[in-house]
Amino acid sequence: MRVRVATTALGITAALLAVPACSTDTTGSTHRTSSSRTGKPTEAAQEPPALSSATLESRLLDPRDLGSGYLPKPERPAQHDDVTVIGCPALNELGGGAATGGTLAFPHKAKADFTYGGSSSEISEELYSDSVKKLSDGIGRIFDAMTGCPAYQVVSGGTPVDVTSQELPAPSVGGDERWSLLLTFIAGGRSTVVKQTAIRDGSLLLVLAGSPALVDRHLDKALAKATATS
Numbered sequence: 001m002r003v004r005v006a007t008t009a010l011g012i013t014a015a016l017l018a019v020p021a022c023s024t025d026t027t028g029s030t031h032r033t034s035s036s037r038t039g040k041p042t043e044a045a046q047e048p049p050a051l052s053s054a055t056l057e058s059r060l061l062d063p064r065d066l067g068s069g070y071l072p073k074p075e076r077p078a079q080h081d082d083v084t085v086i087g088c089p090a091l092n093e094l095g096g097g098a099a100t101g102g103t104l105a106f107p108h109k110a111k112a113d114f115t116y117g118g119s120s121s122e123i124s125e126e127l128y129s130d131s132v133k134k135l136s137d138g139i140g141r142i143f144d145a146m147t148g149c150p151a152y153q154v155v156s157g158g159t160p161v162d163v164t165s166q167e168l169p170a171p172s173v174g175g176d177e178r179w180s181l182l183l184t185f186i187a188g189g190r191s192t193v194v195k196q197t198a199i200r201d202g203s204l205l206l207v208l209a210g211s212p213a214l215v216d217r218h219l220d221k222a223l224a225k226a227t228a229t230s
Contacts, residue, residue, distance in 0.1 A: 108130065112124070112125050129205070130203065162186040176200050
């Protein structure tokens with residue numbers, strides 16, 4: 001059985017995460033505290049141009065980049081369940097769209113999802129492009145909302161899911177701004193841990209999320225490919 005839950009973090013923020021009800025990635029502790037962000041927008045002599053969705057698509061990781069054992073995950077049908085966030089006014093202020101589905105509201109975007117080794121381990125990559133200020137403000141606002149509420153509950157389709165967040169050191173892998181956090185989803189006595197890291201490099205925003213080990217393993221490669229100019 002799989003339980004669909006909504007979160008408001010990054011690109012997955014607006015998407016419905018699938019939490020395996022019999023996940024082996026369980027923890028006995030509750031994650032606390034708030035966001036990790038480094039860098040800030042700088043005044044550039046010339047604003048870097050936004051990239052088209054087609055260009056972003058070509059810069060996504062593919063199974064050849066990831067290596068053996070990774071399979072593309074079919075896109076999930078859009079979910080229309082009513083979603084209620086309890087115990088976090090900041091998330092409610094983002095509006096229903098941030099909690100119920102879709103991707104972040106930037107004009108240029110691309111996304112890829114993968115499963116690994118036939119297990120419940122997954123990794124998702126999202127690329128966005130817009131002006132520096134819009135990217136920085138948009139993703140910063142979401143991270144601030146998520147980490148401003150270290151513990152809250154989401155009810156989606158009648159299923160209650162407890163969510164906790166933990167601050168992580170932002171990765172030192174390049175880019176102009178970086179954010180990272182760990183989310184724990186608890187439903188039916190089972191827990192699933194998801195790491196989410198976002199990096200803004202000029203007019204490009206990379207969001208990598210999924211099993212913590214997979215995010216750590218592929219972050220450098222994802223950023224290198226996403227920011228390649230040739």
